[in-house]
Amino acid sequence: EVQLVESGGGLVQPGGSLRLSCAASGFTFSSYAMSWVRQAPGKGLEWVSSISGSGDTTHYADSVKGRFTISRDNSKNTLYLQMNSLRAEDTAIYYCAKDRAMSSSAFLDYWGQGTLVTVSS
Amino acid sequence: QSVLTQPPSASGTPGQRVTISCSGSSSNIGSNYVYWYQQLPGTAPKLLIYRNNQRPSGVPDRFSGSKSGTSASLAISGLRSEDEADYYCAAWDDSLSGDVVFGGGTKLTVL
Numbered sequence: 001e002v003q004l005v006e007s008g009g010g011l012v013q014p015g016g017s018l019r020l021s022c023a024a025s026g027f028t029f030s031s032y033a034m035s036w037v038r039q040a041p042g043k044g045l046e047w048v049s050s051i052s053g054s055g056d057t058t059h060y061a062d063s064v065k066g067r068f069t070i071s072r073d074n075s076k077n078t079l080y081l082q083m084n085s086l087r088a089e090d091t092a093i094y095y096c097a098k099d100r101a102m103s104s105s106a107f108l109d110y111w112g113q114g115t116l117v118t119v120s121s
Numbered sequence: 122q123s124v125l126t127q128p129p130s131a132s133g134t135p136g137q138r139v140t141i142s143c144s145g146s147s148s149n150i151g152s153n154y155v156y157w158y159q160q161l162p163g164t165a166p167k168l169l170i171y172r173n174n175q176r177p178s179g180v181p182d183r184f185s186g187s188k189s190g191t192s193a194s195l196a197i198s199g200l201r202s203e204d205e206a207d208y209y210c211a212a213w214d215d216s217l218s219g220d221v222v223f224g225g226g227t228k229l230t231v232l
Contacts, residue, residue: 035221037166044123045158045166045209047221059220095165106156106211106221109177111165 002026002110004096009115016086016119022079022096022112030054030074033099035108036081038092038117048094049081050104059104064090086119093117124149125210125224132230138198141227143210145191149222153213155193157186160207160226169208170195197229205231 008020022034035050049060049070058070069082079096093116097108126144133139143155157170168177170186173193185196197204210224 037221037223044207044226045160045211045223047211047223050221061220097166100171104213104221106154106213107168107171108156108158108166108211109168109171111167113165 002098004098004110004112006094006096006112006115009094009117011118011120012086013121014087014119017082017084018086018117020081020083020094020096020115020117022081024077024079024096024098027098029072029077031102033101033104034072034079035097035099035104036070036079037095037097037108037111038090039095039114040089040092043092046092050099051079052104053102057103083117086117088119091117091119123225124214124222125212127208127210127224127227129225130228130230132232133197133200134232135200135202137200138196139200139229140197141195141208141210141229143193143195143224145193145212145222147191148216149191149212149214150188150193151191152215155186155188156211157184157195158209158211160209162206166209200231202231205229 036048093114095114098110100107154172158166159169160166173188174186
């Protein structure tokens with residue numbers, strides 16, 4: 001059974017940093033791309049970033065480019081999102097999602113339960 | 122403002138057929154597959170339709186997807202109360218560095 005468990009969310013001040021983790025199990029982690037998708041309170045889904053199965057190709061939404069870094073450790077079956085220079089508008093539930101392919105796409109077949117990030121002073 | 126355009130709301134009575142539209146452009150829907158996600162209240166999104174019109178195992182055949190040109194639609198027949206949820210379309214966008222783009226979501230109410 002595929003399981004994705006996010007952690008690392010919490011309250012952080014504007015300008016601060018946070019690292020999210022997503023522990024994966026139930027599939028060959030290195031064979032699939034992974035994505036982070038967020039949802040601000042009461043709003044729709046917004047794709048944030050994705051990374052290929054090998055980790056050599058990454059993509060970012062313009063809203064986070066230069067501030068967020070996606071990475072993965074295939075030996076630990078874990079996906080990460082390093083978030084720097086956080087802003088109030090980054091407040092959201094952050095979901096990690098498994099892609100159906102080795103390279104990034106919109107085919108997200110499994111999702112975690114999400115972790116809440118709140119940026120506020 | 123989302124790259125893909127969906128109506129913010131839709132509604133129907135039990136047993137009815139409802140369709141939700143998703144409009145994009147040549148760089149996303151026009152040249153890539155469309156995916157639909159269902160988000161029940163208080164839960165994570167779930168894949169509902171992949172590659173325009175395919176259903177993952179476990180998704181009832183009451184749900185169907187279609188695509189034509191730069192638009193797509195999700196149809197739900199035999200509407201049931203448990204279908205009340207938010208529905209999102211998504212596609213890969215070939216512009217610039219490549220991104221996943223979502224629609225703004227459609228809240229479906231079963232009256």
